Amino acid sequence: ELKVEQNPLFLSMQEGKNYTIYCNYSTTSDRLYWYRQDPGKSLESLFVLLSNGAVKQEGRLMASLDTKARLSTLHITAAVHDLSATYFCAVAGGTSYGKLTFGQGTILTVHP
Amino acid sequence: GAVVSQHPSWVICKSGTSVKIECRSLDFQATTMFWYRQFPKQSLMLMATSNEGSKATYEQGVEKDKFLINHASLTLSTLTVTSAHPEDSSFYICSARVAGSGYGYTFGSGTRLTVV
Numbered sequence: 001e002l003k004v005e006q007n008p009l010f011l012s013m014q015e016g017k018n019y020t021i022y023c024n025y026s027t028t029s030d031r032l033y034w035y036r037q038d039p040g041k042s043l044e045s046l047f048v049l050l051s052n053g054a055v056k057q058e059g060r061l062m063a064s065l066d067t068k069a070r071l072s073t074l075h076i077t078a079a080v081h082d083l084s085a086t087y088f089c090a091v092a093g094g095t096s097y098g099k100l101t102f103g104q105g106t107i108l109t110v111h112p
Numbered sequence: 113g114a115v116v117s118q119h120p121s122w123v124i125c126k127s128g129t130s131v132k133i134e135c136r137s138l139d140f141q142a143t144t145m146f147w148y149r150q151f152p153k154q155s156l157m158l159m160a161t162s163n164e165g166s167k168a169t170y171e172q173g174v175e176k177d178k179f180l181i182n183h184a185s186l187t188l189s190t191l192t193v194t195s196a197h198p199e200d201s202s203f204y205i206c207s208a209r210v211a212g213s214g215y216g217y218t219f220g221s222g223t224r225l226t227v228v
Contacts, residue, residue, distance in 0.1 A: 033217070042118075042205055042222040043156075088155065098144060098209055100217065102155045 006103035029093035118220025
């Protein structure tokens with residue numbers, strides 16, 4: 001059974017600081033996703049990582065994938081209040097092609 | 113981009129009644145639709161996978177007779193919560209794979225179900 005674990009689960013940051021959210025998964029997969037969720041809303045796609053060593057950046061967020069370590073990171077640079085949200089990683093694969101397994105989510109709060 | 117339209121956005125129903133949630137793919141054909149449930153402060157849990165023209169595949173622990181899924185066309189999948197109870201109150205989200213999108217998934221806007 002594919003398991004996906006994120007840490008930390010709660011992250012309180014000051015504006016302007018940097019931090020990293022980690023996503024570990026238990027079985028081989030070649031597709032990893034990062035999503036953002038605002039309160040009361042559905043998911044917004046941030047990144048799709050498809051190969052070992054993949055790195056993608058959008059604004060203050062950068063995601064990377066190490067398939068050998070079964071680890072993805074979401075790095076936040078110079079955080080701003082607008083980044084406050086819940087961030088999920090999700091992994092496709094295992095025995096059920098197409099099905100996504102989500103991490104627990106990281107609740108990010110950025111303080112002035 | 114590919115859009116999945118989900119309705120209603122929110123619904124309040126009495127205990128014992130049934131509620132239907134619809135997800136329509138607006139500009140693409142959704143061969144497969146995934147249905148998730150999310151309780152407050154928790155992650156998304158896959159309930160079932162529906163494929164057009166065939167029976168849905170339910171995850172372990174999800175009652176098939178309670179959560180009826182129909183995927184009669186390539187653009188419409190529905191989830192009916194039958195004989196709803198307060199413990200069914202949750203946020204329900206549908207999602208579809210989008211062919212040719214670099215393995216992306218698109219998500220519906222979600223339905224907040226409250227059973228009173």
